[in-house]
Amino acid sequence: MKVFVAVFLCILIVRNVRAQYKECRNPNQRTGQCVDISWCPALMKSRSTNSGVHFILASFCGYDRNNQALFCCTWDSDYDGEASNVLPLQDTCGGDIVNLNILSGKKTVISEFSWMALLYYRPLNGGNLVHKCAGSLINHRYVLTAAHCVTGRYILGIGRLVSVKLGVHDTRTAKDSISMAIEEIHVHENYTDGYNFLNDIALIRLESKVDYSATIRPICLPSTVGNMGMSMRDGQLLYVSGWGRTLNGQSSPTKLKVEVGYWNNIRCKARYFEQHIALKDSQICAGGQKHADSCEGDSGGPLMSYHQGVWVLQGIVSFGYNCGLANWPGVYTKVASYDYWIKEKMRP
Numbered sequence: 001m002k003v004f005v006a007v008f009l010c011i012l013i014v015r016n017v018r019a020q021y022k023e024c025r026n027p028n029q030r031t032g033q034c035v036d037i038s039w040c041p042a043l044m045k046s047r048s049t050n051s052g053v054h055f056i057l058a059s060f061c062g063y064d065r066n067n068q069a070l071f072c073c074t075w076d077s078d079y080d081g082e083a084s085n086v087l088p089l090q091d092t093c094g095g096d097i098v099n100l101n102i103l104s105g106k107k108t109v110i111s112e113f114s115w116m117a118l119l120y121y122r123p124l125n126g127g128n129l130v131h132k133c134a135g136s137l138i139n140h141r142y143v144l145t146a147a148h149c150v151t152g153r154y155i156l157g158i159g160r161l162v163s164v165k166l167g168v169h170d171t172r173t174a175k176d177s178i179s180m181a182i183e184e185i186h187v188h189e190n191y192t193d194g195y196n197f198l199n200d201i202a203l204i205r206l207e208s209k210v211d212y213s214a215t216i217r218p219i220c221l222p223s224t225v226g227n228m229g230m231s232m233r234d235g236q237l238l239y240v241s242g243w244g245r246t247l248n249g250q251s252s253p254t255k256l257k258v259e260v261g262y263w264n265n266i267r268c269k270a271r272y273f274e275q276h277i278a279l280k281d282s283q284i285c286a287g288g289q290k291h292a293d294s295c296e297g298d299s300g301g302p303l304m305s306y307h308q309g310v311w312v313l314q315g316i317v318s319f320g321y322n323c324g325l326a327n328w329p330g331v332y333t334k335v336a337s338y339d340y341w342i343k344e345k346m347r348p
């Protein structure tokens, strides 16, 4: 009888605990149960390696009633060895601490746009590294930028791209930032280093995986959120972020954010045709309000839309006719047009 009662109690307890478990997703995007770590054999095993400890921290999924941290339990003990070609889901990418009031301001809050990457070059004379272009982190391993930031006439006079810095807000202190070496660079096969900068897109593979944190997160691609930019309207607000040259001709030490209005392609093509520059549908135009534009130093950085609570990478800063000039929108590479190309280039 005693045994029976004990077994019965056990069943009751297990049932109760079961019902309390919340579903969660671990860093490998697998669905698991949010539990106390001592209940999770796979995560208990993770504690013995450095990467495993990171994996545990990244598996954090909330607190129980006693303020005990809970972790997402699956059979995984570590990051997938082969996940570098997997893009994050909407619950991981594009998230930010967004305070709508600041969207009209200039300076960003520290954890804003945490996918922004700074590209560092070794000058031809061998001096200290300089940062020129920007890029966007799209998963643990890849940064998307403009082709003209890694090849062609623009970087001829600058030097060779050697590293990528992530988690930077203020370039003077670069607190909490990490520098990553580059494993390989894919430049679009049909990039034209000419007047219209067609196919101005490149994908950088970092030498190792980067862990996500409050200041380092990936941005969503349009295909991830099912927003391929088809429904953008004239004047719709998009956002550009960077440390680029501002109108007084200096580069800003802290990340800036600028609102830019979308231009439909017909209007924009006509505008640029006046300068004998033929744009294509794989390019997006935005901006053209005086004092609000992306400038040279922001090359390769993101043009973003805010969609259902996440930030989406709609464009890559490519070129413009002068800088901050009224009625001349900036031209961006349309990321949705290169969805297949990006996914094809990424490898495990």
Ligand SMILES: *[C@@H]1O[C@H](CO)[C@@H](O)[C@H](O)[C@H]1NC(C)=O
Residues within 6 Å of the ligand: 189, 190, 341
């Ligand atoms: C580059 O252009 C050629 C010729 O138009 C085309 O066949 C090829 O598919 C293009 N490559 C890519 C990666 O788009």
